[in-house]
Amino acid sequence: MTTLEETAIRVTGIEKSFTDLHVLRGVDLDVQRGSIFALLGSNGAGKTTLVRILSTLLRADGGGATVNGFDVSTAAADVRQSISLTGQFAAVDEVLTGRENLVLVARLRHLRNPGAIADDLLRRFSLTDAGGRKSAEYSGGMRRRLDIAMSLIGDPPVVFLDEPTTGLDPEARIEVWGAVKQLAASGTTVLLTTQYLDEAEQLADRIAILHEGTIIANGTLAELKALLPPAKVEYVEKQPTLEEIFLSLVGRRADRAATSGIDRASGAQEES
Incomplete structure (x- = not known):
């Protein structure tokens, strides 16, 4: 404590x-x-x-x-x-700008330099560029x-x-x-x-x-x-997705077509 x-x-x-x-x-x-x-x-x-x-x-x-x-x-x-x-x-207050909202509160708190206080807070909260716009926007x-x-x-x-x-x-x-x-x-x-x-x-x-x-x-x-038991690593069997099946089959057919083309080209060269 x-x-x-x-x-x-x-x-x-x-x-x-x-x-x-x-x-x-x-x-x-x-x-x-x-x-x-x-x-x-x-x-x-x-x-x-x-x-x-x-x-x-x-x-x-x-x-x-x-x-x-x-x-x-x-x-x-x-x-x-x-x-x-x-x-x-x-x-x-949506009728007021962002800066006016801050100045109003500073004045209600009877603080000195309410404008400087407002500008500092606008800067701290990355609102300087929006300070002159109505807060409704x-x-x-x-x-x-x-x-x-x-x-x-x-x-x-x-x-x-x-x-x-x-x-x-x-x-x-x-x-x-x-x-x-x-x-x-x-x-x-x-x-x-x-x-x-x-x-x-x-x-x-x-x-x-x-x-x-x-x-x-x-x-x-x-x-x-730490209130819960430590995480355990377990083996989980993952089934292939339809996308993986599709790419595998399409890739396999492309490989076969490429291999077949190479074989035909080699055979033609041997005959000549």
């Missing part, structure tokens, strides 16, 4: 129910500072509920959690100052990158990304993955929820699997792979 100084997020025995539905049944996990932590689970596993508790949007029924050293129940304002939350759908991947860029205004040390690639095509997903990797490279702690196995495998330093309200596995990718 990491020390308090190294821990950006600590969750201990978190429970949450909605009437008779027990969504979280005692969740425990630690997220190290500057890392990407993937919370993996199917729909309804409780991923979004846990993120809402950690971002102070929802109160837990039991257990406790700290984010950036602040208790989510007793120091909610300090937690909110420390985090940024990006939900499942991009929250950009952006592709899905571009809008998602803009959404993440907006969430970074004010340099929050902890970022929650709740299923950030839901509904995106493969190319757009790869664009978002690149943006997430940039976050961690800059020292930001990222807690990522996803139901895509390849996404967790590509991005995460550690992966926790949330199933029916509890963490059933938690570790690095190598540690999780």
